[in-house]
Amino acid sequence: IIQSTKSICPECKARIDADYVEEDGNVYMVKECDKHGQFKDLVAIDKDWFKWIQKFKMDSDAKRICPEKGIKEGCPYDCGICANHKSAPAIIIMDVTYRCNLKCPICFANANVNPHLEKIEPTYNEIVRVFDHFSKIKPQRALVSFFSGGEPTLRDDLPELIAETVKMGYIHPQVATNGIRFAKDIDYLKRCVDAGMKVIYLQFDGVTPEPYIKTRGADIFHLKEKVIENCRKIGFYGGVLLIPTVVKDVNDHQVGAILDYAIENNDIVVGVFYQPVALCGRIEEKERLNLRITSSHVAKALQEHTNGEIGVMYPLTAISHFAKIIGWTATNNQVVEFTCNPICGFGNFLFVEEKADGTKEITGTHRVFDTQKFMKKSRKWYNILKERRYGERPHIFKSLLGGLGSLGESIGEGLDTIYNKVDDTVIKARMGLDMMSTMKLEGLLGKSKFFMDMVLNSRWDASANFVQSEGAGAMIVALMHFQDEYNFDTERVSRCLVHYGWIDPRDNKVNGVPFCAMNTLHREKIEDVLFTYHSIEEEEEEEIEAEPEAPKIETN
Template identity: 35%
Template sequence: MSNGRPFEKWSVSICPLCFRRVPMRVYEENNVIYLEKTCPEHGKFEDIYWGDAEYYKWFEKNWNTAKYIGSGLENPHSQIDRGCPYDCGICPQHKTHTILGIIDVTNRCVTYDCELILEDGSIVEIGRFVDENLPLDGSGSGIIAKPIRVLSCNPPKPTYPDVIAVHRLKAPNSLVRICTVSGVELKVTPDHEILIDGEYGAQLVRADQLRVGDLIYAPARINVNVKNLPVLELIDDYRLYVHPDDVLMELIRRKAREAYGSLRRAISQLQLKYWNLYDLSVGINFRDFKRLCEKLGIDQEFSLTHIEKVSWRKKTVELKAKYFDEDLAYLIGLIASDGSLSTSRSRGIYTTNFHSTEPELVKKAKHIVEALFPGTKCHVYTDGRGCLRLSFNNLLVYDLIEKVVIEGELKEIFKLPDKCITAFLRGYFDGDGTVSLASNSVYYVTSSRKRAVRIVQLLRRCGILASMHERQGSGFSKSSYYVVVISGFKDVSTFVKVIGSNHPKKFEKLKQLAVEGRVRKIGKSRREIVPRICIKLLAEVINHHRLSRVTLYPEDPSYLSKVLTGKRNTTKTTLRKILSRLRDLELCEKCKSIVQIAWRYSSEDFFLDEVKMLEVVASKDEYVYDITVDKNHLFAANGLIYVSNCNMACPICFAYAGAVNYVYEPTYEQIVGMIKLFRSSRPWAANALQFSGGEPTLRNDLPDLVREAKRAGIRHVEVNTNGIRLAEDLDYYSRLLDAGMDTIYLQFDGLREEIYLKLRGRGGLVDVKNRVIENARKIGHKSIVLVVTLAKGVNDGDLGDIVRYAINNRDVIRCVNIQPISMAGRARKEEMRKMRITIPDAVKLIEEQTNGAVSKWSWRPVNWPLPIAKGMEVVKNRTYPEFTLHPHCGAATFLVAKEDGSFTPITELVDVDNFAQVFWGMYYLGVGGHSRRAKLEALKLLPMVKSELIRNLLKDIITKGSYEALGRLMYNVVMVGIMHFQDVWNLDLDRVNRCGIHYATPDGKIISFCTFNSIHRTAFEEKFKQPIEDWMKKTGKKLIDYA
């Protein structure tokens, strides 16, 4: 190296395809350091090792020949079998202490048939939705390119946030089947979280921790953005012919001449019949018509609503019903409840039948058919037992019933405007509904479970709650049927007022049910159940202002007292009456805010659905499915109860490596065990820990885990997070801080939305990051690390702005940690190597983007603190972690901020290299038995420091050796670090043996970061996915409490 020859050395790596150990040549070419390795089976692989040979050799010469290579770690769970990196656990070959321990605490789903409700009213099975939006490369996750919004909630208010990603995962062995009092049934993975009523409001609880009697948040009314559908939009029948009106026909002819020069040429090129553009009486085949309009650029809605007639097999009827209206929806409701279809295709007969014992209904149905489709001949027959049958031959109506009722299971009805929904429900009720004056209830009856679910959903569109129950028939077949029950004061009243009936006898019964005296006797519905937090909040305000019960509830002050002490339950109606009176009083600002929160939780937008039954069931499908929902991270499963989801889907996530194949989420007990494992290492017990994932803030028990880490003796606890929950939930952030969390390790890729769209698969994240910073200020948190995933061509031009952002927010930001992209997890694809960037590349970019303020010579390798740790051992007579990391694993510098916002690297204020040599001298004097002389050597340090501020702080650090003194230093500077993690393409086992960032696993292993993400993650997550039965045996907890 010293005589200018090209650099070359040999190490050991692995084949990126089969993981076989292979020799690796590291060599210099054109001032770049490359690696080359050859697998006997898969051939040669080449990659960039370091982007600057001069810089590489500087680090290699000055810091890879350290006087001390490390004492290593002892882990009783490790043994050498196949050798590094296969036995990684940490084995005796490993030389570096755990500088930072990492525990992954998350990584979640529902079955294929779970339904999503989209903002436009579409109902889609989550399995189909996910499959249609997955990338073609077979990945188990995909980013949603176009905006699609799904029913969710910002507890407790329903909302429609964007779906930003989809996920398909291998199904576990067992699922949890959840059944509620209202008849909702859902099968989810054990770790999927359900939004339930907790002591402090809405909270997410894992499915395997639910209990019978828990109350689940659910939408009481489903509002969707709909527009009325043209009737013909749902039809695609080659047997049907359409006859455009004069306006549309003239438009078609004009556009055909403009596009093709003449009608004849248009007919030829579009492969139409000659008469299609000339003879209106013949009509155009419906599929040809739609193709023609599409080719000519005619708006679909315009074309479908300018059809005068439809025909088939010499039968022609007028089309008065251009759009769905109340009459057509009512007719479909009647036929869906008590109708049938029959056909004789050879004769062109497509018969729709409606059966009823009520002549008025048959008469009304006949009138609607003849009014909407003039020319349709209707016939009424009787079976001699009082049952009437209305029959008519109309292919259009036949197709509608087949498409909407039979194939679509009423999904298309759900997309219609409210007035059409109520008309359909009225028609269905008139056919298959009943009124029970004995139970003051209204019923729908159907033989189809899917149909019953749809009726419940349609009733929610009208703001009516209903429950669904399975009944056993008493006839010969004893087949099951389903009853949809509407009960409760408000729901029955709303049904009578909004839906009603055209059936004379049912109408009379509804009138009786709606009589005021009877309505008052109807019980309270589930919509009136008050969340627990409301009573706590109400009591807090009343007690704080010493308010009189008589003032707030003069109707019955003693009742209010019993409610506040938990002796009586109340209703949302009563609660809102009390809260309205509180709003009229002069309250302090805090109590005004509390009243507002209680008001929100007394909303009628939601109700609480009680868990009736829980059971463990075998998983019959290969996959389970999930979506990532923006902002709220919740969606309404089947549109009926709220459940959680993954809150990000980063294409470059380390933790994704096995997401296609399993669900992995260690239990609370396993995580505590891993904390203790880190503390049991010798000679150095780890005292810095990071909770990672997945996204660790998805766990509600994370504050408790932080507390466990502190209790175990971990001095520094940080949480690796995308920041979404901390931006939105200040209380959760505060609870983490109160539990002892020291640092937020905040994903921060830049200040431009385009960066996040590329790296994280979604936008809107710049605001999220800024809100985390502001929330930190609000609660007094002063330790945030900005973590930058650096990718070439994406955010490599943003490093200067990120550094300046950190300096400007140095009251809370302690560090910027830059991580050049590693090809692990979701980034484990050959094409992602185009984004490869190395440490010297990043150093040069920062030099350029800070106008030389931070030069390439301002940086030192990550093992630079080693002599300080060894020297302090002598001064303080105690053990410190040994920073014997490989010098090419990372680089760092400290920027000292000035009042004007400018900054200076610490290397310009301190002679850091001689500084390190003094500490080495102290160490070797100490081990030679001259500890007094070693301490005196420390006096040489202060003259090397040009800054008086830093000199005073260093006095405390050297003399006290405390975290507090170090903290005061850090509040005046911002650290910038670069850590280049390895992947299977550039793995160097020399670096692995000196890794200081370690993962813990549930089986007692401690594994180097790079080998865990590149090699071991999939195997360990596969190993520790477990059926619910095993979870119950291990924890001793009972999953189900049967009532």
């Protein structure tokens, strides 16, 4: 046994004990329900890597002060967010429509399958209300607004909704899309970009028609290419993330080819987020183990395809200290925590350089940074800045002038404010130089300008420039293995950073549900609640409309 946790029975959804166990070099989740027996599921094909990532677990500094729900049944049944949740939401997702122009067999939301779902599409004001709620949560607000569905681009008012979240202070509005409308309607694409959309989260399952026919029910690869072309036409550079859902024997053989496509189009494509497919429904163990593809499968394929240049796939939590110091030193205090469970997401950067002959060459992060030194320095400055942020700041001038009465005390406070701002600038400069010492010669020659801009200017747009700007040439390659009922882990759920927002009509309150808990446990229940209340409202409206007018009384 490597470690133990709580999970759910895939049959009855009861909470049960679960163990991560090592067997023949692989890692499995093994659990047993008193009623439905034992379940075994493959989690990783590299036990040493799985053990190594556990050391990157980091607890949040921003546990919610006022969670939406109390604790009644315990995790994962009280989602709302409940008082047991260990991390602050960073990304808020809204299913802004259930309408869709595809019928994907692997859709989380079952869009276009249940016809009644179209009736519970949230209104403009409801969507605004949800995003507004999470922009004000304490002690740390969400910073990414994420529009999902269904197919969110079927809403004509999507650009206006994006603009609403920008006004609320969301710094990274993203749209998850199949790309069909962006491919066919360049004016609509431009409206979304002009409104503040930063990222197109583009469904991208391969570089030939065949994977799309199997995963999406239609040959739409040419439309994916048209999205890239349209982004280039309007100058939306570095704004597309390719999102392949990786399915065994369907498109896993194209993992490397998808990366090559991203590299070839790196003026537009900022990265690739591979998502091994979640397995839903009743599947016999032998068949499931044969179908299961994990993040470690994809990592191995990428290592082989790049001849090791991509380097080690670090858990997202490995950059949590650095992300925190960038947020803490930002002029507008834009803090994002990466305190999810280390199993949830992995990634690394590649640097892409175009040669004189037009070919592209990739360089791994390990050739630009001393990664171990980088993380050590990040941890050092995290501790320094944490003390400055939460500890007592010095009151030098107030102490000196306080004896002169209230006027002296007031002048002293003003001078202390000025001193601390100057001191903060000095600290940032020291930190920038110290962090730059982690760059190797190749990095210093080519990337130091962008890196120092990110540290000294301390804004997320400066950080984005390190990835997106021409000359920086960085591309993020990430792996995100969402949970299903066979590998469900409540410890992962309790640290989730990605939350669905919705309004519960039973008490008219905004709730947030962790991503994997939503799609594994809560989606059907929530949709039933919304449908029931919507049906009641429709019946009441029909009754009011059908009520006859009172007769007029004739008077002489």
